[in-house]
Amino acid sequence: MMQLTIHDIAFGGKGVGRSDGLVVFVPFVIPGETVNVDLKRKKKNYAEANLVSVETASPDRAIPQCPYFGRCGGCAYQHIEYPAQLAIKAGQVEQTLRRVGKQTEVPMRPIIPSSKPYGYRNRIRVHVIEGVIGFYALDSNNLLDIEQCPIASGEVNERLAGLRARRMPDGDYTLSEQRKKGFFEQTNNDVAQKMLDLVGTLLTPGGSLVDAYCGAGFFAQHLRERFDQVVGIEENEYAVTHAQSHAAPNERYLAGDVGEHLARVLTETGETSLILDPPAAGVTESVIQAILDSRPREVIYVSCNPGTLARDLARLTPVYRLESVTPLDMFPQTAEIEVATHLILRD
């Protein structure tokens, strides 16, 4: 047992304290708090601890709305008032771009909040094992039986109740407001719309839009009227078929790897605005190289992982000026962060 003062929150949501020079990570705490913790695991450079009690509470401490909070592996921040959650996430983005991305100037814009801090998820994925229906417990492979998920919408929770009323075979089940289509779709409708509006205001109209990692054309189809031509690149064939079936005459979609197609597409399009919205791993070296060779006039890089975003921006910013960085709170109560960055080709 030891007492710590928390001075930061690391990615993933754990608080950071120090004891005798040792960095200690502890969940469910807030910067500024003094807490009593129980050492769980000690490594060479850091330790992990469980929270035992809060000695001095932060004014930002909130009452979690979920009875499973603290045991469920899904949420990390229900104990923090929503405005303070937003400030923590915005600070993490800025610090990561400075430390990992080696950016001396980080032109942060205010974080875009979710109008619903709870009840925002339009789908959840639950697991069924021998009659237990729910999510995996924190830091564990044990399944936690869940009756309701307060970050999911009412409709999704009705589907969960329906699933629980039946005897379901073991497996994973996606419970969604919409019919499952077999490709990536945004999870928080309100923040997804705000992200579309933001990207729409950032981009220069006219010329070509290349939407790389386009899914079913989420950005491309919203923005197509502002460009002479739109090209989407996506490896999921269901998404490409869906996008193509809703395409306007100035819009086309390529099925395949962005790393393989981007260089050619960029040489075929002139006056190009490029959107990158890759998975958490970020983009590959061939994508970076295609951009550095063809130099589209601007890049919107949307990321769900500030670490890989920072790594990729460090490669692009010798040629591109980082114009703006806007975090979006797509997943309130969780440690997940979404960021939209705008890069403009230097003179």
Ligand SMILES: C[S@@+](CC[C@H](N)C(=O)[O-])C[C@H]1O[C@@H](n2cnc3c(N)ncnc32)[C@H](O)[C@@H]1O
């Ligand atoms: C974060 S999602 C974004 C999708 C879309 N922009 C949207 O907002 O709905 C990333 C997308 O990249 C696709 N993807 C992943 N790796 C890829 C690759 N190497 N080449 C092309 N698409 C890829 C995934 O199938 C997924 O649809």
